[in-house]
Amino acid sequence: MRRSSADIIREYGPFPEVERVAGVTYDGRHVWFASGDRLNALDPDSGETVRAIAVPAHAGTAFDGEHLFQIAEDRIQRIDPQSGRVVATIPAPGGGGDSGLAWAEGSLWVGQYRDRKIHQIDPRTGAILRTIESNRYVTGVTWVDGELWHGMWDGEESELRRIDPRTGAVLETIDMPPGAGVSGLESDGADRFFCGSGTSGKLRAVRRPRRDAAGR
Amino acid sequence: MDSLITAAAQALAAGDPFGALNRVALREDAPALALRGIAMAQLGDLARAKALLRRAARAFGPKEAVARARCILAEAEIALVSRDLGAISGLDAARAILDRHGDRANAAHACYVEARRLLLVGRLDEAERMLAALPPSPLPIAMRAAHALVAAGIAIRRLCIGPARAALARADTAARQAGIPALLAEVESASLVLDTPAARLVARGAERLLRLDEVEALMASGALVVDASRHLVRGAGTVVPLDTRPVLFALARALAEAWPGDVPRAALVARAFRGKEADESHRARLRVEIGRLRVELRALAEIRATKRGFVLAPHSTGEVAVLARPVEGEHAAVLAFLSDGEAWSSSALALALGASQRSVQRALDELAASGTVQPVGHGRARRWMTPPVPGFPTALLLPAPMPSG
Numbered sequence: 001m002r003r004s005s006a007d008i009i010r011e012y013g014p015f016p017e018v019e020r021v022a023g024v025t026y027d028g029r030h031v032w033f034a035s036g037d038r039l040n041a042l043d044p045d046s047g048e049t050v051r052a053i054a055v056p057a058h059a060g061t062a063f064d065g066e067h068l069f070q071i072a073e074d075r076i077q078r079i080d081p082q083s084g085r086v087v088a089t090i091p092a093p094g095g096g097g098d099s100g101l102a103w104a105e106g107s108l109w110v111g112q113y114r115d116r117k118i119h120q121i122d123p124r125t126g127a128i129l130r131t132i133e134s135n136r137y138v139t140g141v142t143w144v145d146g147e148l149w150h151g152m153w154d155g156e157e158s159e160l161r162r163i164d165p166r167t168g169a170v171l172e173t174i175d176m177p178p179g180a181g182v183s184g185l186e187s188d189g190a191d192r193f194f195c196g197s198g199t200s201g202k203l204r205a206v207r208r209p210r211r212d213a214a215g216r
Numbered sequence: 217m218d219s220l221i222t223a224a225a226q227a228l229a230a231g232d233p234f235g236a237l238n239r240v241a242l243r244e245d246a247p248a249l250a251l252r253g254i255a256m257a258q259l260g261d262l263a264r265a266k267a268l269l270r271r272a273a274r275a276f277g278p279k280e281a282v283a284r285a286r287c288i289l290a291e292a293e294i295a296l297v298s299r300d301l302g303a304i305s306g307l308d309a310a311r312a313i314l315d316r317h318g319d320r321a322n323a324a325h326a327c328y329v330e331a332r333r334l335l336l337v338g339r340l341d342e343a344e345r346m347l348a349a350l351p352p353s354p355l356p357i358a359m360r361a362a363h364a365l366v367a368a369g370i371a372i373r374r375l376c377i378g379p380a381r382a383a384l385a386r387a388d389t390a391a392r393q394a395g396i397p398a399l400l401a402e403v404e405s406a407s408l409v410l411d412t413p414a415a416r417l418v419a420r421g422a423e424r425l426l427r428l429d430e431v432e433a434l435m436a437s438g439a440l441v442v443d444a445s446r447h448l449v450r451g452a453g454t455v456v457p458l459d460t461r462p463v464l465f466a467l468a469r470a471l472a473e474a475w476p477g478d479v480p481r482a483a484l485v486a487r488a489f490r491g492k493e494a495d496e497s498h499r500a501r502l503r504v505e506i507g508r509l510r511v512e513l514r515a516l517a518e519i520r521a522t523k524r525g526f527v528l529a530p531h532s533t534g535e536v537a538v539l540a541r542p543v544e545g546e547h548a549a550v551l552a553f554l555s556d557g558e559a560w561s562s563s564a565l566a567l568a569l570g571a572s573q574r575s576v577q578r579a580l581d582e583l584a585a586s587g588t589v590q591p592v593g594h595g596r597a598r599r600w601m602t603p604p605v606p607g608f609p610t611a612l613l614l615p616a617p618m619p620s621g
Contacts, residue, residue, distance in 0.1 A: 022219075022222050036222065058220070058222035058226070073223045096218065096239070097218045098218055099218040155278075155282065155283065156281065
C-alpha cells in the first residue's frame with residue numbers, strides 16, 4: 001500500500017454565506033459544491049463563484065455529463081444545471097445516512113458515512129446493484145481512470161484513499177494535514193482532486209499522485 | 217457528516233428544533249443522538265436532553281474527541297441551569313480539548329459555564345480568574361453577553377455596584393445585538409436585583425430597607441457594621457468573622473442594635489443563651505463571653521461595663537448599624553438562593569450554602585409544609601422552587617453539535 005502526505009495545491013474560500021461544504025463535483029469547467037441550501041459553481045482558475053442553484057444540498061454531489069445529482073435529506077435529486085429544476089428524485093440507499101456521491105460507468109456510487117460502505121446504484125430507480133465495504137467512515141466518493149477513491153474523515157484524522165472496487169482493500173492513502181477534514185471528493189479527470197473541508201467552509205485542490213508506466 | 221445530519225443541524229441552527237428532530241428522531245448513531253439532545257434542550261426537556269447527550273458522548277468514536285467534548289459541554293450547561301451543581305464533571309478536560317483543536321467559541325463557552333458555576337457556589341476569586349483568562353472581544357456576541365453577566369454577578373456579590381451596573385449595561389447591549397430573548401430577559405432580571413431591597417438596616421432603634429448601592433455606601437462610610445447575613449463584624453477595613461461563634465455574634469448584634477445605649481445583662485443572657493433566666497451562673501458565663509468578644513473586636517471597638525449591663529464603644533466616630541436580610545427567619549438563607557427563580561436540587565443548595573444536605577432537606581421540608589417552596593419531580597430528579605415568578609428564564613447557549621464531517 002502506498003502512503004503519502006497531501007500536496008495541497010490551492011485553497012478556495014471561505015465563501016460568503018457558506019457555513020459548510022457538503023459535496024463536490026466537476027463539470028469540466030466549474031467545480032460545483034453543495035452548501036446546505038444551494039449548489040454553488042466555482043471557477044477553479046479565478047477562484048470566483050459564478051453561479052448558484054437554490055436547492056436543498058446536504059451531502060454528496062455528482063455530474064453525469066448532462067445532469068447534476070445532489071443528495072438532500074434521504075433522497076437523490078437529478079437537477080438540470082441550465083434551469084436549476086429538479087427533474088427527478090430517487091431514494092438514497094443509506095436512507096439519509098448518505099455522504100459522498102460519484103458518477104461512473106452508468107451508475108451512481110454513494111457513500112454511507114458511518115456505516116463505512118459505498119453502494120453502486122441504478123441512477124433511474126435507486127436500486128442497489130452492489131455494495132463495497134470500507135473500514136473507515138466514507139465522506140466522499142470519486143472515480144478517475146478506473147480508480148475508485150473515497151474521502152475518509154474520522155474526528156481529527158482524514159485521508160483520501162484508493163480502494164479495490166471488488167474487495168474494498170485499501171491500495172493507497174493520501175494523508176490530509178491535521179484538522180483538515182474531507183467532505184465531498186471529486187477528481188478533475190487529470191491530476192487534481194477537489195475536496196470540501198466540512199464546517200470550515202473551504203474547498204481544497206489536492207495533487208493526485210503520479211504513477212509510473214507500471215502503475216505504481 | 218451525512219445528509220440528514222446536515223439537514224437537521226441546519227434546521228437547529230435556524231431555530232427549528234422540531235424540524236431537526238423530525239429528520240433524526242429514529243436514529244441512534246452518535247451525531248444523531250447529539251442533535252436530538254441539543255434539540256430537546258432547546259425545547260426545555262432537560263432531563264431527556266441530558267440522557268441523550270450522555271449517550272452521544274459515549275457513542276462517539278475514540279478519534280472524535282471534539283464531538284465528545286461538545287456533548288460534555290452541553291450536558292454541563294444543562295446541569296448548571298437545572299442547578300445540578302454536583303453533577304458537572306469532565307468540563308475542564310472538555311475545555312482543554314476544544315482549546316487544543318481551535319474551537320475557540322466553545323472553549324470560551326466552557327469557561328463561561330464553569331465561571332457561572334463557581335459564582336453560584338460562592339467561589340468568586342476563582343470565577344474571576346476564569347473570566348480574566350478569557351478575552352471577550354473576538355468571541356461570538358452571545359458569549360460576550362454571557363461574559364458580562366458573570367462579571368456583573370461577581371461585582372454584585374462583592375458589593376461593587378458601579379462596576380456591576382457597567383457590566384450589566386455591556387450585557388444588555390450584547391444581548392440586544394445577539395437577539396436572543398432569553399438572554400435579554402436574564403439581563404433584565406439581573407438588573408432588577410440592583411433596584412430591589414437587599415438588606416434591612418437596624419440602627420439607633422429604627423429599621424429600613426436598603427438597596428445594594430446603599431449597602432455599598434454604608435460599608436464605605438466607616439460605620440461599624442454587624443452583618444447578620446454573613447455573621448461577621450466589619451468596619452475601618454477590618455473584618456471579624458463570627459460565623460463559627462454564634463454566642464459571640466448574638467452578643468455583638470444585641471449590643472449594636474442598642475447602640476448608643478447599653479443592654480441590660482438579663483437581655484444579653486436571654487439573647488445569647490436562648491431565653492434562660494439570668495441566674496448567677498449565667499452572669500458568670502456572660503462575663504466570660506463578653507471577655508472573648510472584647511478580644512475579637514479589639515481592633516474595632518471597646519465593650520464597656522455599665523451599671524446595668526454593657527455598651528459598645530467604637531474606636532471610630534462613625535455610626536453603628538446592624539445589617540440583616542430583608543426577611544429573616546430560620547430558613548432565610550435557603551430562600552435567598554431559591555429567590556433566583558431557578559429549580560434547585562437539595563444537593564446543589566447544600567453545596568451553595570456550605571451546609572449539610574440533611575439540614576437543607578429539613579429546611580426544605582418545613583418551607584414546603586408552609587407552602588413557601590414547592591418540589592418538582594421525584595427521587596433524584598427532584599428540584600425545589602419558590603412558586604414560579606414570570607420573567608425568570610434561563611438562557612441556554614448550547615454549543616453547535618457538529619465539529620466535522
